[in-house]
Structure formats: C-alpha cells, structure tokens
Amino acid sequence: MDTALPDATLAPSAPPQPVTFAEALRFWLKLGFISFGGPAGQIAIMHTELVERRRWISEKRFLHALNFCMLLPGPEAQQLATYIGWLMHRTRGGIVAGALFVLPSLFILIALSWIYLRFGNVPAVAGVFYGIKPAITALVLHAAHRIGSRALKNRWMWGIAAAAFVAIFAFGTPFPAIVLAAGLIGYFGAKRAPGVFALGGGHGAAQQSYGAALIDDDTPTPPHARFSRPRLFKVLGAGLGLWLAAMGVLVATQGLHATLTQMGWFFTKAALLTFGGAYAVLPYVYQGAVEQHHWLSGAQMIDGLALGESTPGPLIMVVAFVGFVGGWLHRVLGPDSLFLAGALAATVVTFFTFLPSFVFILAGGPAIEATHGKLGFTAPLSAITAAVVGVILNLALFFAYHVLWPQGFGGHFDAMSAAIAVAAAVALFRFKVGVLPLLGGCAVLGLLLSLLVPV
Numbered sequence: 001m002d003t004a005l006p007d008a009t010l011a012p013s014a015p016p017q018p019v020t021f022a023e024a025l026r027f028w029l030k031l032g033f034i035s036f037g038g039p040a041g042q043i044a045i046m047h048t049e050l051v052e053r054r055r056w057i058s059e060k061r062f063l064h065a066l067n068f069c070m071l072l073p074g075p076e077a078q079q080l081a082t083y084i085g086w087l088m089h090r091t092r093g094g095i096v097a098g099a100l101f102v103l104p105s106l107f108i109l110i111a112l113s114w115i116y117l118r119f120g121n122v123p124a125v126a127g128v129f130y131g132i133k134p135a136i137t138a139l140v141l142h143a144a145h146r147i148g149s150r151a152l153k154n155r156w157m158w159g160i161a162a163a164a165f166v167a168i169f170a171f172g173t174p175f176p177a178i179v180l181a182a183g184l185i186g187y188f189g190a191k192r193a194p195g196v197f198a199l200g201g202g203h204g205a206a207q208q209s210y211g212a213a214l215i216d217d218d219t220p221t222p223p224h225a226r227f228s229r230p231r232l233f234k235v236l237g238a239g240l241g242l243w244l245a246a247m248g249v250l251v252a253t254q255g256l257h258a259t260l261t262q263m264g265w266f267f268t269k270a271a272l273l274t275f276g277g278a279y280a281v282l283p284y285v286y287q288g289a290v291e292q293h294h295w296l297s298g299a300q301m302i303d304g305l306a307l308g309e310s311t312p313g314p315l316i317m318v319v320a321f322v323g324f325v326g327g328w329l330h331r332v333l334g335p336d337s338l339f340l341a342g343a344l345a346a347t348v349v350t351f352f353t354f355l356p357s358f359v360f361i362l363a364g365g366p367a368i369e370a371t372h373g374k375l376g377f378t379a380p381l382s383a384i385t386a387a388v389v390g391v392i393l394n395l396a397l398f399f400a401y402h403v404l405w406p407q408g409f410g411g412h413f414d415a416m417s418a419a420i421a422v423a424a425a426v427a428l429f430r431f432k433v434g435v436l437p438l439l440g441g442c443a444v445l446g447l448l449l450s451l452l453v454p455v
Contacts, residue, residue: 032104042077067381075314105313113324131446134421164390186383197379227366239359295326323349
C-alpha cells in the first residue's frame with residue numbers, strides 16, 4: 001500500500017490483464033481486514049490499491065463512483081467497494097465486495113463485545129486502545145490530505161472546502177445541507193466557469209500518471225451496467241422482498257414489539273434517513289438506542305465507539321456493538337444463551353443497516369455510469385467532493401479533541417497521546433508507513449505505556 005507512485009514517463013501504456021472473479025474475491029477479503037481509519041482512510045486505501053497499484057479502475061472513474069456514493073445515506077466506503085465490484089463482475093461481484101467489506105468487522109466486533117461484557121475493563125486492552133486512538137487521528141488527517149490533494153485543484157475548490165469546514169465546525173450545519181449547497185454551487189458555477197468544476201478540479205485536471213487502467217476513462221460501459229427499467233424494478237423488488245422476509249420472520253418469531261424487531265425497524269430508518277457517514281449517524285443512534293429503547297447506557301455507547309474505531313470495516317459497524325449489548329442485556333434468547341442472543345442481535349442490526357446500501361448501488365449504478373464525463377452531472381459532484389474534504393478535516397479535529405483532552409478542555413492535556421499522534425503523522429506523511437504496521441506499532445506502544453503508567 002505504500003508503493004511509490006510511478007513516474008509519468010514510466011507509466012504503463014497497456015492496461016492490466018482482466019481480473020478473474022476469484023482474484024477479485026481474494027482482494028475484497030483482504031480489504032475487509034485492512035480497512036482501518038474510517039471512511040477517509042478506507043477510501044485512501046482503495047485508491048492506492050485499485051487506482052495506483054493494481055490499475056483496475058482509472059482515477060476519473062474512481063472519483064465519479066465515489067461522488068455518487070457520497071450522495072447516498074450509509075457508509076460511502078462500503079458502497080464504493082460494492083460499486084467497483086459490481087462494475088467488474090456484475091451483481092455477484094458487488095454483493096461479494098460489499099459483504100466482505102463488512103463481515104470481518106462483524107465477527108471481530110462480536111468477539112470484542114463478548115470480551116467487553118464478560119471480562120470488563122482489562123488494563124491491557126485499555127492500553128492498546130490508548131495507543132490506537134492517536135494513530136487513527138493521524139490516519140484520518142492523512143487521508144484528508146490525500147483526498148484534498150486530488151480534489152482541491154484551484155482556489156474555488158479550496159474555498160468550498162473551507163466553507164464546508166466552517167459550516168460544520170462553527171455552526172453545526174447538517175451534512176445534507178452542506179451537500180446540497182455544494183451541489184448547487186457546482187451546478188450553477190459550471191455554467192460560468194466549466195473548467196473550474198471539471199472532475200479533478202480544473203487547471204487542466206492533469207491526468208494522473210498511474211498508467212492505463214482495466215476500466216479506463218474511455219472504456220465503454222459493460223452491458224450489465226447499462227440502464228434498464230426492467231432491471232431497475234427487479235433490483236428494487238428483490239431488495240424490498242428481502243427486507244419484508246427478514247422483518248416478517250422477526251415479527252412471527254419474536255413479536256411486533258420485541259427487541260429484535262424494534263432493532264430491525266430502527267436501524268432501517270437509520271440507514272435510510274441519515275447522511276454524512278458514521279459521525280452524522282451516531283447522534284441519531286445514541287438518541288434511539290440509549291435514550292428511547294435503553295438497549296445500552298451512554299457510557300457503553302462510548303466504549304463501543306472506541307471498539308469501532310480500532311477495528312477494520314465501516315465505523316458505522318459500532319451498531320453491531322449496540323446490537324450485541326442490547327441483545328445480551330435484554331436476554332432476547334433467554335438467560336442461558338446470552339452470547340447467542342448478542343451475536344444474533346448484532347447480525348440482525350448489521351443486515352438491516354447495510355441492506356439499503358446494496359440496493360442503492362445495484363439500482364442506481366447504471367444511471368451513474370451513463371453520466372461519467374458529462375459536466376452537467378460531474379460539476380456538482382466535484383464541488384461536493386471538495387466540501388467533503390472540509391467535513392473530513394472536522395472529523396480529524398473531533399478525534400484530536402477527544403484524544404488529547406479526554407475530560408474536555410477543562411481537564412488535563414494528554415501529552416503522551418499527543419506524542420503518539422505526532423509520531424504517527426510523521427510515519428504517514430514522511431515515511432509512507434502502511435496502515436497495519438502503523439496501528440500495530442501504536443498498539444504495542446500504548447500497551448507498554450499502560451504497563452509503566454496507568455492509563
């Protein structure tokens with residue numbers, strides 16, 4: 001993942017050999033285990049692997065797909081993996097890519113949630129988390145830099161990013177409002193200055209020197225990715241049918257007001273009604289899971305977020321922790337099957353949270369493929385990409401605040417966490433250290449510090 005970028009004169013002119021489904025499956029499985037750092041870090045990893053190193057998809061096609069996913073409710077990194085998998089290997093490719101992005105983190109979180117409830121706050125585990133949290137702060141900041149270096153190609157794009165940062169940081173503007181405003185700026189701005197809002201940000205939007213890609217800028221859309229009204233209705237019908245079948249099983253076996261049924265309904269709403277990634281969803285989840293349904297306490301929700309931050313997969317997978325704790329504490333399978341109750345609840349929550357994401361991609365992908373290269377569509381998305389850079393920077397500051405001032409600004413400044421964060425940033429920016437070595441090194445450092453000084 002830390003392979004140096006090729007020189008423009010050495011960039012391969014021929015695309016790579018076609019990728020078999022088995023080869024793609026192995027990559028998506030690997031990605032599920034290395035996708036740390038939240039959406040920003042995960043998108044950066046996919047760009048490095050798929051655009052720069054393997055050349056499965058070109059820079060412009062990657063950004064076009066990313067812009068579409070950023071418009072949708074749900075985890076954009078997981079949706080981007082689903083989109084690229086679908087584009088390469090039809091529906092089964094999309095389902096495999098999206099599912100393998102989620103399943104490793106689901107199994108890991110089920111195991112960690114059981115350890116959390118069974119053994120409590122073990123000092124060694126707290127030490128590992130102590131080292132990982134500053135590293136994640138540096139990782140998100142580095143990812144914002146990487147995405148910004150591609151999207152912010154002129155003063156207008158920088159201005160949009162700055163305005164988005166101020167809007168969300170200083171005024172708490174909802175993410176959908178930021179997306180809408182940026183899209184309108186791009187749409188109307190492209191009529192006056194089309195070069196500024198071309199995909200890549202204007203000033204020529206110089207071609208990246210990664211070489212010819214398997215799915216290149218001018219590669220024709222494959223037959224399965226072309227828009228078809230019957231196919232659209234088929235996908236929508238299949239998605240609705242799966243949801244009705246799953247909900248019907250819960251109602252029939254648990255009852256309408258049972259914990260599992262209410263979890264299925266609540267997280268369906270969370271998947272459909274919330275935009276802007278995990279941190280835009282968390283206030284809604286907190287309100288419903290903690291204050292309304294009492295599936296877990298506020299302190300447990302914060303601990304679950306720490307677990308979600310330190311595991312691969314979408315950060316919204318913290319909902320699996322919410323489900324596990326709720327299923328365990330509410331004993332949905334009786335007092336003698338607590339682990340199975342938690343695992344079942346975590347699986348139910350994950351299914352209802354991610355099902356809409358697959359439907360959005362498989363149903364909307366053909367319409368998006370028909371628009372790549374068309375400025376009328378790409379200009380608003382280019383502006384949205386610039387705005388998202390500002391939102392990601394706000395996320396990095398959110399991490400930094402909670403890591404460096406764990407009791408708030410009125411409490412002490414955590415100098416050791418600051419030192420770890422600075423060291424992690426130097427490792428990323430200067431030495432191009434990969435994600436896994438970085439997190440592993442910081443986890444070991446945090447463990448050693450916990451042995452010397454109580455965390």
